[in-house]
Amino acid sequence: MTSRVEALQTFKRDGRIVIVGASLAGLRAAESLRDEGFTGSLTMIGDETAEPYDRPPLSKQVLTGWVPATGTTLPRRRDVDAQWLLGTPATGLDLADNVVRLADGREVPFDRMLISTGVRARPWPVAAEAALTGVFVVRTREDAEGLQQAIAAGPKRVLIIGAGFTGSEIASICRERDIAVTVAELGSGPLVGALGAMIGEIAADMQLANGVDLRCGVKVTQLEGDAQGRFRRAHFSDGSTVDADVAVVALGGIRNTEWLRDSGLAIGPWGVACDSGCRAFDLNGLVTDDIFVAGDVARCPHPIYEYRFISLEHWANAVEQAEIAAHNMVNLQADRWPHLAIPTFWSIQFGVNIKSVGVPTFADEVIVAQGSVSEHRFVAAYGYKGRVTAAVTFNNAKWLDHYRKLIEAAAPFPPAQPTPDQPADAKPMPVDFPGPLLLSQDATVVVTGHDPSERRVTAVRP
Amino acid sequence: MRVVVDLSRCQGYAQCAFLAPDAFRMHGEEALMYDPNPDDSQRDQVLRAAAACPIQAILVEQLEGPAMTVEARRS
Amino acid sequence: MTMTQTPDTLHRILDYANRADPYPLYAELRKTPVARQEDGSYVISTYRELTDILHNPHLSSDIRNLARPMAAADGRATPAFINLDPPEHDRMRRMAMRHFGPPHTPGLVDGMRPDLTAIVSGLIDDLADKTQIDIVDDFAYPFPVTVICHLLGVPREDEPRFHQWVNAIIDAIDYDAKTDPPEKLSNGEQARKDIHAYLGGLLEPRHGKPGDDLLSRLANEDGPDGRMTDEEIISTANLLLIAGHETTVNLITNGMLTLLRHPQHLQRLRNEPDLIVPLVEELLRYEPPVHIIPWRAAYSDIAIADTVIPKGSQIMLMLASGSRDPDRFHDPDRFDPDRRDNQHLGFGSGIHLCFGGPLARLETQIALTELVRRLDKPRLVADPPPYRPSPVLRGPIHLHVEQG
Ligand SMILES: Cc1cc2nc3c(=O)[nH]c(=O)nc-3n(C[C@H](O)[C@H](O)[C@H](O)COP(=O)(O)OP(=O)(O)OC[C@H]3O[C@@H](n4cnc5c(N)ncnc54)[C@H](O)[C@@H]3O)c2cc1C
Ligand code: HEM
Ligand code: SF4
Numbered sequence: 001m002t003s004r005v006e007a008l009q010t011f012k013r014d015g016r017i018v019i020v021g022a023s024l025a026g027l028r029a030a031e032s033l034r035d036e037g038f039t040g041s042l043t044m045i046g047d048e049t050a051e052p053y054d055r056p057p058l059s060k061q062v063l064t065g066w067v068p069a070t071g072t073t074l075p076r077r078r079d080v081d082a083q084w085l086l087g088t089p090a091t092g093l094d095l096a097d098n099v100v101r102l103a104d105g106r107e108v109p110f111d112r113m114l115i116s117t118g119v120r121a122r123p124w125p126v127a128a129e130a131a132l133t134g135v136f137v138v139r140t141r142e143d144a145e146g147l148q149q150a151i152a153a154g155p156k157r158v159l160i161i162g163a164g165f166t167g168s169e170i171a172s173i174c175r176e177r178d179i180a181v182t183v184a185e186l187g188s189g190p191l192v193g194a195l196g197a198m199i200g201e202i203a204a205d206m207q208l209a210n211g212v213d214l215r216c217g218v219k220v221t222q223l224e225g226d227a228q229g230r231f232r233r234a235h236f237s238d239g240s241t242v243d244a245d246v247a248v249v250a251l252g253g254i255r256n257t258e259w260l261r262d263s264g265l266a267i268g269p270w271g272v273a274c275d276s277g278c279r280a281f282d283l284n285g286l287v288t289d290d291i292f293v294a295g296d297v298a299r300c301p302h303p304i305y306e307y308r309f310i311s312l313e314h315w316a317n318a319v320e321q322a323e324i325a326a327h328n329m330v331n332l333q334a335d336r337w338p339h340l341a342i343p344t345f346w347s348i349q350f351g352v353n354i355k356s357v358g359v360p361t362f363a364d365e366v367i368v369a370q371g372s373v374s375e376h377r378f379v380a381a382y383g384y385k386g387r388v389t390a391a392v393t394f395n396n397a398k399w400l401d402h403y404r405k406l407i408e409a410a411a412p413f414p415p416a417q418p419t420p421d422q423p424a425d426a427k428p429m430p431v432d433f434p435g436p437l438l439l440s441q442d443a444t445v446v447v448t449g450h451d452p453s454e455r456r457v458t459a460v461r462p
Numbered sequence: 463m464r465v466v467v468d469l470s471r472c473q474g475y476a477q478c479a480f481l482a483p484d485a486f487r488m489h490g491e492e493a494l495m496y497d498p499n500p501d502d503s504q505r506d507q508v509l510r511a512a513a514a515c516p517i518q519a520i521l522v523e524q525l526e527g528p529a530m531t532v533e534a535r536r537s
Numbered sequence: 538m539t540m541t542q543t544p545d546t547l548h549r550i551l552d553y554a555n556r557a558d559p560y561p562l563y564a565e566l567r568k569t570p571v572a573r574q575e576d577g578s579y580v581i582s583t584y585r586e587l588t589d590i591l592h593n594p595h596l597s598s599d600i601r602n603l604a605r606p607m608a609a610a611d612g613r614a615t616p617a618f619i620n621l622d623p624p625e626h627d628r629m630r631r632m633a634m635r636h637f638g639p640p641h642t643p644g645l646v647d648g649m650r651p652d653l654t655a656i657v658s659g660l661i662d663d664l665a666d667k668t669q670i671d672i673v674d675d676f677a678y679p680f681p682v683t684v685i686c687h688l689l690g691v692p693r694e695d696e697p698r699f700h701q702w703v704n705a706i707i708d709a710i711d712y713d714a715k716t717d718p719p720e721k722l723s724n725g726e727q728a729r730k731d732i733h734a735y736l737g738g739l740l741e742p743r744h745g746k747p748g749d750d751l752l753s754r755l756a757n758e759d760g761p762d763g764r765m766t767d768e769e770i771i772s773t774a775n776l777l778l779i780a781g782h783e784t785t786v787n788l789i790t791n792g793m794l795t796l797l798r799h800p801q802h803l804q805r806l807r808n809e810p811d812l813i814v815p816l817v818e819e820l821l822r823y824e825p826p827v828h829i830i831p832w833r834a835a836y837s838d839i840a841i842a843d844t845v846i847p848k849g850s851q852i853m854l855m856l857a858s859g860s861r862d863p864d865r866f867h868d869p870d871r872f873d874p875d876r877r878d879n880q881h882l883g884f885g886s887g888i889h890l891c892f893g894g895p896l897a898r899l900e901t902q903i904a905l906t907e908l909v910r911r912l913d914k915p916r917l918v919a920d921p922p923p924y925r926p927s928p929v930l931r932g933p934i935h936l937h938v939e940q941g
Contacts, residue, residue, distance in 0.1 A: 351490030
């Protein structure tokens, strides 16, 4: 036996692994490590006090009042036999000595560690206004519990700031409960930043049809409170105001990387950079051996998207990346897996199941390939320079897998062959994203293989 | 009982909503909303639902005993 | 690479002589995942390719898209949604689903559990003092027929009439002009007309008379998609009657046969009734009632594996072969009720996934649990049992069992 194999076996038997961030990615990684035969010591460090719980229901089932905020604890796939240090944030990482420092002063040594500290909600920028009673963000179960109670109390009007997925979902639930809602969005329509202008228009129609007071292209400039410190009125950049008793700040997330500031790792606003095997990069762009990253906090290159570093706040990505990271933590170089999954996402709003596959922002054109936009049952395919790069479905999820395969195969865009449900007037139009377009040439790789152990990309040679 | 559905794989087949209608509900035609912590009295139905999912997207915790021993917890 | 010809294998599968055990032939077929036949049709037999194509929007269920029309096709009739593509398929399925399942009627199937249990108990009571039973005629056939008749609002006592029609229609599905007598086709056509007239006769008096059965509901309720025409209601009812008839019988019978062949699992099921849930899923993989979807069409060119199937081609989907594919299922020829991640193709996949699956599951779960609990030392009389003619809806025509 070579020494490398022996060293790995010793590590798998008695090594020490620390996971910082005990939520979805952290839990799934821990389970996979045990599945892979790691029997050494496993420590889970988390700054929340609860057992790992699921967040997507927090803006859905929980806000309808059906499911209590405390009722989304994640099922365990297996026993992980870990030491759980909860309610104790990590405050530092020392790569010279391989120790994690905790807020309570303790130091936890490790041989390998996983960073899965995720994202927190971006707060309202003015602290005094953010502190008004009735102003909420939604990231944790405590947030959701507070908002649920405020909604259940029957507010006259709810103001939602930001019409991304979370904001739109909350607006939808308020309307279901027959509560008046104003949605304020700086962009041209809901979901525009993620899915482009065409879907934005459809999403805007859905909101209007459901009685949302939707105001796009305006900025909320001030949240005003009453004498008791309760939120009562919002001021907009166009000079108008809205009276409401609840405000939900849904302006996206901030990656939890501050604790790594002095670690020497490659951190930034988009998270911790890592390779497609989930190994963290240091500031010099050198890949580390013992530090791995997974979930919302990771920023990872994807060959299909020209090796660009992609940051995702997607549930499925957290699970898949955690499994890949765990596998790679306890395997030798030759047996490592790349994280090649094509991103997928879902959202439920206004009774419609919205799903996406691929990276819709990596596109220059979009076409309604199947179904009917007016019925809110359709597939939109996205393309960049003549190849399919993403697809979005509204109540048409059963077709999504087909488009995933088109993306993996760098299939031509627009899809050439007709389908029975192709709209008569289907033609590609510009995607029109608010930000600068990503540059790209032709496809350089396609994904092959189906199991993690055989999935690889192969180069496309013209 | 703890349940999670991988909704990024769920295709809205609604097989679960037939067999455990109190725990799995369709929201509109295709969107699934479910109770991640259904009462133990629904165990039978929830297990039937999980087995019936054509893409096996439903995870039901089958372990017994406490989840963990917590070392430190903020009071 | 995937274009080699395997006409012999397919013919041998369709040959009645191989009905009792087509599985080794499926293994042969899988060597060519997408196989072009001499007549220009394609046979797909591997799991990956089957699931790919079932989710491919260029695959059509509407046989009017075949370049060469099928013999058994009835050009004039309004197709039922099993033979339609989106958006019509989706609309019709939604309208039917309104009265059968979620989101509009979520509790119906689960609420049928007491009734299903009562029907099963009644049928088994009648078997108690018999030493020789035919699982098919005495139990597996009458049970689902009673259920679907009740659901649709079709009088149970008319069963002998439509039983004959259904048999004639199913016989004609795999009609082959070269080998089959022309009556096979004409009998099927006549049966189709008879059943159409019969269902029309049931529908007519239901207009304006709200009721609980499906025919009454379809005749009277207006949902967001509007109301079905009478022709649409008849073709939907016809589909449900046939599908609810000729499939569950095979699952229950195959289930009993498989348990009698694996006594250790029969014993386990007696001791652990919960085992029935994964066991029925394993049956749907291991001995499924629907072996083949024979009539799909390429709406436009379909790229699959390394092949392009040209527009208008007929495509046969060998579901039962896919569920035994060793590249997807570990040790696929072993009956293993503890199998995990069992994404079998027993109910198909994609937008045409079986409409009645939840009902069929519940029926079979209850039926097998009770049979195993109450039959006294059951033993097979003949193994293999005699099979029905159809290679598509495959199952024993009788399953004689001794007890006591
Ligand atoms: C309201 C809401 C709705 C959502 N809906 C969807 C949806 O519909 N579809 C979808 O695909 N995704 C959705 N998501 C996203 C999904 O929940 C995330 O992708 C997923 O939670 C990511 O998991 P993670 O483990 O990487 O990060 P997180 O869940 O963010 O977990 C990170 C954990 O690390 C902890 N932590 C942070 N810093 C430290 C530190 N210094 N020391 C110790 N612990 C620390 C955090 O407290 C947290 O517990 C939603 C998210 C939210 C909030
Ligand atoms: C064990 C029993 C059953 C099995 C194995 C079975 C299998 C199947 C399969 C494989 C399909 C897909 C056909 C295709 O893709 O073309 C299907 C479709 C269908 N089944 Fe079943 N079925 C069963 C019971 C039932 C029952 C009880 C009903 C009625 C209550 C039913 C109604 C239907 C209908 C209406 C369709 C067409 C769905 C569509 O096209 O959207 N089935 N079934
Ligand atoms: S059965 Fe599975 S795919 Fe269907 S709705 Fe339920 S979870 Fe989703």
